[in-house]
Amino acid sequence: MSRWLGWLPRTLWQWIFWLLILGGLYAAYVRVAYGLGGATNLSDRFPWGLWIGFDVLCGVGLAAGGFTLATIVHVFDVKRYRPILRATILTAFLGYGLVILALLFDLGRPYRVWHPLVMWNPRSVMFEVAWCVALYTTVLFLEFIPAVFERLGWVRPLGWMRSFSVPIVIAGVILSTLHQSSLGSLYLIVPDKLYPLWYTPLLPFFFFLSAICVGFAMMLFESWHSSRAFGKQLELPLLASMGRVLAVLLSVYLLIRFLDLYHRGVLPRLREPRTETYLFALEAALLLVPMVLLFLRSIRLSPARLYGCALLVIFGFVTNRLNVSVTGMEAGSGVHYVPKWTEVMVTLAIIALGFAIFRFAAQHLPIFAEEVPIVSGRPVPLAAAGD
Amino acid sequence: MSRAILYDSTKCIGCRLCEAACAERWGLPYDEKVAAEEQLSAHKLTVIQTHGDHFDRRSCMHCLEPTCVAVCPVGAMKKTALGPVVYDESRCIGCRYCMLACPFQVPSYEWSQPLPRVRKCDMCYERQLAGQLPACVEACPTGATLCGERDDLIAEAERRVAENSDQYHGLYGVMQAGGTSLLFVTAVPYEKLCLQRPLPPQPLSVLTWRMLARVPDIVVVGALLLGGIWWITRRRSEVAAAEALEEEP
């Protein structure tokens, strides 16, 4: 008896985690047994819902920290950001893995997910998206694998990987740029369906810029959580400087966003009392408030407040993506969409899985360590990195 | 030259024989219940809709430059030289981008199937290849639905509108979204009928092509730019390191 008790979840978080995973497994069963019709509230008029709007659009965006930081550290050679590089790359890799998992739920024929790699249609944005997901996931894998080699003490492959690291990073940055913006381009094809507050020819640019913003927010977010879980965090000046960059990026984003609304003459629409207006206001506020706060020194110098601002930006970003994919599409499609419980359950389970894998990797791989220098063909012992 | 269908709502009596013929052609069940559904769906690919005392017809518009063909990542949708837009289910991954993108909200999905397919009218491509008329055209007792060369049908439609300008409101399908192979002449403005809302005269795919055409530029410029910056920063730190060495006694 007591032997079995040892397998029970111990903490509240573990209970929540296993409940979510169980729920997700049941939802997955419903998806397989009853098809998309039984597992979702999607319809002919509303073919994309929560799985695309949240799991894919937000998942990819939240992974944007990976290429942002890789550019800063490897290309611009800003060394002081190095300590969180690996954790960020891992998050991005995990993020992409989970996006692919979510896609398998959403595709009508998941076992054909590889078709775009051999059946080409270069005129399709979705084709570009598919290639970017495949290639960038590979790149992230290559960027992350050195941490595993270090753990295993494999020197040779480690050396090879290092000599390729810069071309890999550059490829990753270009792929990310294409991918983040192409998720916005997906919606360029629906000028008559997407509500004018969101439909703009600049969609790809806005998706790209907001992804970089949320990339910084995610780095602050991760730094806070790793400090709470593992007692490892960045020095405050570094966090504060990220906060400042985030404030500047957000103000550029918001400025262009509102200029665009003004030039397209849709600002008067903000006077109309309708759902779109309210949710747009929410989205704008969730980005505007942290922007203003982050310009204040007193906010930037407190890790907890920085974390709060990062959370607001993340919520603002998620609201934006859901507004584009759900709120903004409802009126034009003539239907009201609310996700089914199975859609929500799968999404929650995927998030839980992400947190758990990250935790596991953080405990067992040297992701909060600096790269180990290779001294005379042997890596420096890992004791220092593992603690 | 390509084939097209002309639908004249002033001649349509709402008998729904076209619906029944279409269902038969696809092997779909057709009874009173299905007849009463006035929506396109995976089991109803031709629909006659009632708008007061007018009728309207819905099915795939077979655009000249179809949005679905442009957006499908695997090329499952194709515009044939003959005119019909056809769907190859063996390629389809079920991303449903064609459904999201179609300005006429035409493609339907087999939501309840374990291995679902996209469903839409294919203008009876196989029948037409064999020299037959599309099933709906053959079934129409009043000549409200005609099939022929697109140019001929446009000429015929223009003739009808010119001769009876008080009876017709106009011709739809010549320009919308780059032009369609389904042409309509109706007695009331189209906005009063189905979702035929105002669409730009160009194919919608120009909107995404503008971005996609830049991809090679982004790759080349991006690689050069990033590589250049990397080279400069590395050089700078090398120089700094060398100077530091020299300064040490």
Ligand code: SF4
């Ligand atoms: S659902 Fe099928 S036909 Fe439609 S765009 Fe996706 S792959 Fe192409």
